[in-house]
Amino acid sequence: MRFCQMPLLHKKAIKLIRRKMKTAIYTCHSGNLLVQPKSDILQNEKVQLVLCFGNKQSIAEAGAYTLLNNTFPNAVIAICSAAGAIVNTSVEDNSFTATAIQFKKTTVQSHSVNIDDYACSYEAGFSLMKEIDAAETKFIFLLSDGQKVNGSELIRGINEANTTQIPVSGGLAADGYNFVSTLTGVNAVPGKGNIIAIALCGKELVVKYGTDAGWENFGPERVVTKAVTNRLFEIDGKNALDLYKKYLGKEADALPGSALFFPLSLKLSEEAEPLVRTILSIDNSDKSMVFAGDVPKGSKVRFMRANLDRLTNAATNAAIQTLDSNASIPKLAILVSCVGRKLVLNERIDEELTAVDEVFRSQTILTGFYSYGEIAPCLTKDSSQLHNQTMSITTFYEIEQAAE
8 A cells, every 4th residue: 555755744754654454354154254355365363353243143143253253363353233234335234244454553452341230321431431541542443232322421421531532433233223132242242232442552553534414404493492311302492293293294194214314413512513313213192202312402403304415425525534635545444324324325325335435446445334323523523422324434544654
């Protein structure tokens, strides 16, 4: 891989050389790992990290972890159930994928907690972050149970403990379109309730990230006047569900299914970037709406609707955000997109992956999964947020410096 000459630094010319970080992506069929295009030839015993995404049934089988552990005996193996695993420009729904990474200088550490050992998701996130060596860690990839954990509270706890503002990205595990239970695990057969942090350590590691949603706003901006965590009751002093149905018109008859096509734009403060919140369910008895993330009282909201072309363009924008000033092409990109986007795009789902691939000139291995929530820093600040209905992308490469 090549890296371009950089400007003068401290009056000395510095040449940044991109290291040969090696990556391979595999799909599993009939108990065999099949290497996919663009993959490097790896020395299995030197692989430090394996990221496994797949449907819940395939990763729950004890043989899945055993196969990965036997193939990559010295690697940290992180496993996460998904609503589809990303393999370059296609989606694997019926099995699992494994992305093996062999760094040159970067080291890998893993930490995990289980939500059942804590009073709330905030405490679990705070405790997990405290386990991590902040002085050494350059980046954290986070995988969390997507049903038992409150993603907003988890990220709030992590941000509170993350005093050095280490970048954190990742996602909430998924269970296809079932929303019953999810599985995650590190160096073990995956189970329920696990929250995993993969810490990447090393000065040579460069991490970039980007997010974009692409949904179209409609209607005026309003203020949340009554809400309890992720359950919304009132907007501008009016019943939220009645107001929502009014804006949806005839589409309201198809609720709650049609809600995936009409998420909510949320601003936590005047300066904050808007986040997208997916509607998980509605309750006609108390006229409330339940979201896949907190909707705090006092926050500002707008209704949104799907525009398929804008959703695809958002994937392009997220990829562009990860490019550095030299537009260098990354070796690896981890994409975490939303199960709601997958449902809305349907047969056009490959278009958002192809859009990312085009930005990277088909030179980057694309991996990742469709999730119940996306975790990534916002562009205007370093702290991470829980996103919904958003394409989030994290890219990696290693460099070394040599004075000329």
